[in-house]
Amino acid sequence: MEDKSRSRDPLEILVDGLAGDLWDLALEIWRFAEVGLKEEKSAKAQISYLSRKGFSVTIGTGGMPTAFVAEWGKGRPIIGFLGEYDALAGLSQDAVAERRPLAEGAPGHGCGHNLLGVGALGAALALKTFMEERRMGGTIRYYGCPAEETLVGKVFMAREGVFNDLDAAITWHPGCINTVQLGSSNGLNSARFNFHGKTAHAAGDPHNGRSALDAVELMNIGANYLREHIIPDARIHYVITDGGGQPNVVPARAQVWYYVRAPRRRQVEEIYARLLDVAKGAALMTGTTFDVEFLAGCYDVLPNETLTFLALDNFKKVGAPDWTTEELEFARRVSETIDQGQKSEMLRNMNAPKELYDQIMNTTVVDPLDKGKVMPGSTDVGDVSWIVPTVQVSVATWPIGTPGHSWQIVACSGHALGLRGMLVAAKVMAMTGKDLLENSSVLEKAKKEFSERVGDERYKSPLPDGLKPPLGQFNRH
Numbered sequence: 172m173e174d175k176s177r178s179r180d181p182l183e184i185l186v187d188g189l190a191g192d193l194w195d196l197a198l199e200i201w202r203f204a205e206v207g208l209k210e211e212k213s214a215k216a217q218i219s220y221l222s223r224k225g226f227s228v229t230i231g232t233g234g235m236p237t238a239f240v241a242e243w244g245k246g247r248p249i250i251g252f253l254g255e256y257d258a259l260a261g262l263s264q265d266a267v268a269e270r271r272p273l274a275e276g277a278p279g280h281g282c283g284h285n286l287l288g289v290g291a292l293g294a295a296l297a298l299k300t301f302m303e304e305r306r307m308g309g310t311i312r313y314y315g316c317p318a319e320e321t322l323v324g325k326v327f328m329a330r331e332g333v334f335n336d337l338d339a340a341i342t343w344h345p346g347c348i349n350t351v352q353l354g355s356s357n358g359l360n361s362a363r364f365n366f367h368g369k370t371a372h373a374a375g376d377p378h379n380g381r382s383a384l385d386a387v388e389l390m391n392i393g394a395n396y397l398r399e400h401i402i403p404d405a406r407i408h409y410v411i412t413d414g415g416g417q418p419n420v421v422p423a424r425a426q427v428w429y430y431v432r433a434p435r436r437r438q439v440e441e442i443y444a445r446l447l448d449v450a451k452g453a454a455l456m457t458g459t460t461f462d463v464e465f466l467a468g469c470y471d472v473l474p475n476e477t478l479t480f481l482a483l484d485n486f487k488k489v490g491a492p493d494w495t496t497e498e499l500e501f502a503r504r505v506s507e508t509i510d511q512g513q514k515s516e517m518l519r520n521m522n523a524p525k526e527l528y529d530q531i532m533n534t535t536v537v538d539p540l541d542k543g544k545v546m547p548g549s550t551d552v553g554d555v556s557w558i559v560p561t562v563q564v565s566v567a568t569w570p571i572g573t574p575g576h577s578w579q580i581v582a583c584s585g586h587a588l589g590l591r592g593m594l595v596a597a598k599v600m601a602m603t604g605k606d607l608l609e610n611s612s613v614l615e616k617a618k619k620e621f622s623e624r625v626g627d628e629r630y631k632s633p634l635p636d637g638l639k640p641p642l643g644q645f646n647r648h
């Protein structure tokens with residue numbers, strides 16, 4: 172038999188040594204399944220583990236009790252690993268290949284963030300141990316970022332400046348393809364518009380009333396006309412969250428909740444400003460007034476090719492996760508619950524290599540497929556990527572074609588199938604961090620690429636001055 176261990180990187184060996192702890196921690200967070208800004212137990216479990224391992228931890232970053240920064244080491248470079256650990260409402264699910272909630276209606280890890288956080292934490296810890304053994308200089312940080320699903324965590328952390336002195340940021344996302352991302356994602360603004368009118372009897376004296384619902388409807392009509400005159404890649408979506416109480420009362424209050432998304436932050440701002448004018452127009456037409464509750468805003472992702480190809484080289488050394496026959500059998504059963512038409516469509520849209528169509532789990536490492544592409548969704552990793560060169564690895568932890576935010580993802584994220592992918596992610600990220608510590612020229616190249624891409628569009632927080640994190644509410648993004 173071939174002795175694989177001889178060619179293994181020391182960081183792979185270190186991550187394998189931590190595997191037991193990392194599996195336990197990821198499963199613990201999977202069971203907690205706490206939604207954004209409520210991740211108290213999930214944050215605490217990571218904080219106490221990292222403290223035991225010699226990291227100094229600052230808790231409450233950006234005014235969020237479940238955000239923290241764990242640090243070890245001295246001097247430069249400073250390498251940051253970004254972790255997330257929020258769950259999604261209503262997706263509770265056991266680690267089995269059929270729909271079976273653990274607690275009906277409760278949250279579940281439908282985006283695999285239990286793996287995401289612990290994988291990044293594992294990379295930070297393995298790299299710290301490696302540096303300690305070799306008495307290397309440099310600083311390692313693990314950023315405990317809450318509420319990614321609501322696009323809150325990293326944006327509020329960024330406003331506090333905690334990413335400003337980093338030399339590079341490394342993160343990953345669980346997924347169905349083994350690759351490193353080179354694409355971008357949409358920037359976003361999320362805001363609620365509250366219209367205020369005057370109540371009246373809708374039959375008796377409607378002339379005395381001023382309908383806030385009319386204003387909401389006219390605003391939506393205005394927004395729908397606006398669509399023709401904005402870039403086609405932008406997205407505007409809304410829901411009416413309050414349309415009044417009953418038909419015979421002219422509504423004095425009504426509310427509509429909007430998202431505006433576009434490939435670049437400045438485009439989001441330009442379209443959002445025009446949407447504010449639409450709201451003004453609706454208020455003017457109806458004799459009402461309005462105020463805006465700004466909920467969240469984030470940047471598009473700024474890719475960094477230097478870091479992407481550095482991480483890809485490491486990924487090719489580590490290879491795809493080496494699943495057991497039982498794990499692959501589980502994947503096959505999960506895959507049977509997935510629409511195969513959707514799977515092929517997804518692969519076609521990605522321009523995926525042919526061999527992927529026949530795979531259930533991705534057993535190869537694929538060159539980036541998304542150069543120049545913009546994922547229509549949004550992530551708050553975008554904000555970090557505009558502050559410091561950032562790379563996002565993607566490791567297969569669920570079958571190809573699995574829909575996002577689904578019970579299937581919850582099942583795989585609580586199963587050895589996903590946990591094995593998490594260890595691969597930790598290895599690839601730790602090795603990439605080590606390269607950046609040891610090879611200053613690649614770090615300089617990444618930084619140079621970063622400044623060229625940023626140009627004169629320096630990061631400016633999307634948040635209005637004085638806005639506090641929405642600790643009391645849970646918004647769905």
Ligand SMILES: [Zn+2]
Nearest residue numbers: 282283284344
């Ligand atoms: Zn996610």
